[in-house]
Ligand SMILES: Nc1ncnc2c1ncn2[C@@H]1O[C@H](COP(=O)(O)OP(=O)(O)OP(=O)(O)O)[C@@H](O)[C@H]1O
């Protein structure tokens with residue numbers, strides 16, 4: 001068992017929401033086409049639709065949903081009208097939408113809502129207080145919370161993917177209303193528990209993509225808490241570790257790593273290696289050279305590294321097949337180009353075919369999943385940064401707020 005512990009959080013079995021007025025925070029923040037403003041991938045909306053259905057069928061509350069979408073000033077900061085249409089489509093319920101958050105129109109719509117009915121508020125980040133991070137105590141005094149909380153009997157947090165934000169809709173309501181984690185949040189926590197609190201091994205972490213700084217923090221924590229038997233590196237993380245081990249990647253790749261701000265992380269990578277991090281690095285890569293793709297071994301790299309190579313894919317897949325716990329985050333290669341998806345697809349295939357409990361996180365990797373191959377041993381997390389921060393040992397503010405709420409309202 002590892003040294004990490006998850007706080008006990010209240011669930012829907014511990015508060016009464018039957019036919020009550022409930023505010024539920026969800027996270028239907030999805031990728032948006034920056035030119036057309038259209039939703040590119042609605043996985044999070046589909047996943048939340050299931051739990052919304054579950055709650056309405058079981059408890060018939062007057063259910064008000066709140067989510068953010070993007071960040072103010074960014075092209076993905078849009079209203080939630082289209083999200084409401086998709087929620088209606090996937091739940092089969094008529095989900096009302098109000099283009100307001102805390103103003104008189106929203107409050108009137110909330111007051112009018114009857115048990116069994118569902119209302120989606122507009123993008124919560126239209127309220128400037130929602131983008132400020134502060135303690136739960138402070139957030140419980142925001143105008144946001146003071147305007148809405150009196151209209152509700154209970155608060156439910158089903159937004160695991162936003163659990164790392166200390167914003168009013170995440171941490172403010174639990175201090176003023178009886179609160180619980182929703183079914184999706186609970187499922188995500190159960191998956192994390194399985195990873196951090198179990199005795200099963202081998203435990204394999206497959207880490208790739210570009211968020212190298214964050215991944216180094218995760219690895220440091222994995223070592224400190226004795227959580228990983230092997231860390232299979234891919235993506236830019238693998239390139240950093242190869243450079244840290246003194247292996248040359250050629251001018252083109254070194255220039256790329258420099259442009260991405262990754263070279264200053266070499267001392268940190270050497271430090272985690274010295275700490276005993278069980279980091280494995282690729283032995284070959286798929287490279288792009290003069291417009292052609294080629295499989296090359298390390299030591300003879302020429303051209304731009306685009307994916308892990310065939311031998312590495314085979315060896316990593318063997319490790320995954322024999323594992324008991326597998327955590328995957330970040331793609332192995334430049335998946336935007338279909339010539340360089342093979343490594344990622346094969347590693348995912350190994351995970352589907354293994355007997356391990358598999359936790360898959362992050363938007364890019366999740367977009368590569370073949371849903372027809374998923375089974376009960378695989379948990380595809382809605383969390384990206386929340387998952388990563390949790391695994392790097394940080395206390396998620398949403399968990400802390402729900403724990404405080406339980407002490408205040410449930411004794
Ligand atoms: N060898 C490589 N060279 C350049 N980019 C790479 C390489 N391998 C992977 N990538 C890039 O990694 C990116 C995805 O990494 P990222 O860390 O954002 O994924 P993620 O874990 O799914 O995160 P998120 O949840 O934010 O999507 C892709 O755009 C892919 O092109």
Ligand SMILES: O=C(O)[C@H](O)COP(=O)(O)O
Pocket residue numbers: 027029070071161162165384385386
């Ligand atoms: O996608 C995410 O990680 C969550 O929706 C949180 O979004 P944020 O990083 O804009 O707070």
